Amino acid sequence: QRCPCARSGAPVPMDPHGGDGCCGAEGLCTEQQDRERDGDSPGLVNVCETLGEWDQDSGEECQSLLVSRPLPMHRYQEAVDKAALALGGEGYFTFGTGVWPTPGLEGVKAYAAPLAAAAEQVLRPCEKLLPADLCAHIRQDTQMMGMAAASVGLRHFSSPQLMVKLQVFGRNVCSRWHTDNVVGRALVIYCGAGTVYSPVANMTPGREAKDESLVQHTCPGDFFFMKGSQFPSGIHALVHKSPRPVLKDDLQVAHRLVLKVDLFVPGQD
Numbered sequence: 001q002r003c004p005c006a007r008s009g010a011p012v013p014m015d016p017h018g019g020d021g022c023c024g025a026e027g028l029c030t031e032q033q034d035r036e037r038d039g040d041s042p043g044l045v046n047v048c049e050t051l052g053e054w055d056q057d058s059g060e061e062c063q064s065l066l067v068s069r070p071l072p073m074h075r076y077q078e079a080v081d082k083a084a085l086a087l088g089g090e091g092y093f094t095f096g097t098g099v100w101p102t103p104g105l106e107g108v109k110a111y112a113a114p115l116a117a118a119a120e121q122v123l124r125p126c127e128k129l130l131p132a133d134l135c136a137h138i139r140q141d142t143q144m145m146g147m148a149a150a151s152v153g154l155r156h157f158s159s160p161q162l163m164v165k166l167q168v169f170g171r172n173v174c175s176r177w178h179t180d181n182v183v184g185r186a187l188v189i190y191c192g193a194g195t196v197y198s199p200v201a202n203m204t205p206g207r208e209a210k211d212e213s214l215v216q217h218t219c220p221g222d223f224f225f226m227k228g229s230q231f232p233s234g235i236h237a238l239v240h241k242s243p244r245p246v247l248k249d250d251l252q253v254a255h256r257l258v259l260k261v262d263l264f265v266p267g268q269d
Contacts (some may be wrong), residue, residue: 010139036135043199044062044199045062045197046196051148053067055155058145063236064197069218070219071221073191077191079131080168080191081255087129088169093126095122095123095162096165097118097121097122098162098163099111100114101159108150108154112143112148114162115137115146120162121164123135141188142164145188145259145261146162148223148225159266164259168255169192177208177209179238179240181230182263183228183264184225184227185225186224188222188259191220192221192257193244197239200236226238226240228263230243243256256261
């Protein structure tokens with residue numbers, strides 16, 4: 001079985017209850033411990049204490065922003081796998097809606113009510129299939145992460161547009177290194193492997209990693225904002241990819257549940 005937090009995707013032992021292998025106590029991802037001990041590459045990611053720091057000057061020179069929030073990596077796996085099956089497979093578990101600021105309100109407060117409505121809309125088709133505490137996480141995270149993404153956009157645009165998506169991924173993943181054609185993308189993963197990212201200098205002309213030791217990844221529960229190719233600065237968009245599919249003991253895929261908030265240029269579809 002492949003460990004969900006293996007950087008290179010190589011097979012390694014995994015204890016589903018945490019402890020041995022690369023998963024820490026209580027099944028938490030040890031990448032979070034590595035960040036605290038070693039730090040991250042300068043200019044690659046700005047590790048913040050809170051989402052409120054995402055719109056600070058310190059994040060302008062970084063390709064990504066991250067708030068570490070440890071979440072037991074297997075807590076929701078079984079429920080998410082069953083939900084994906086009940087809906088007909090991973091291709092049918094994808095729900096999204098656009099978010100525009102409320103007319104007459106200024107600043108990030110204009111996004112509060114629309115984000116709350118967006119959370120309800122993406123949860124409506126799947127809420128009965130997911131644990132109540134997971135749905136509560138999704139509602140709260142849509143609001144908090146969406147407001148943080150909007151605050152980043154408001155540093156550069158008057159009324160940025162958001163798109164909220166709740167998606168499941170299994171075997172169909174974007175496994176090639178790439179950048180996103182958006183201003184930015186905020187995301188949080190509730191189960192499964194995290195997003196894999198690397199310094200652009202670590203890429204070959206054929207978009208392969210030169211040195212796997214420089215490849216990093218997020219962990220379940222982390223809030224992560226990746227700058228895209230439309231971000232209005234000289235900072236390079238974050239090069240990233242999806243992790244390899246993970247197979248469980250029964251050889252069925254372990255699905256990843258991902259909440260995304262995309263940030264767009266105002267008026268862009």
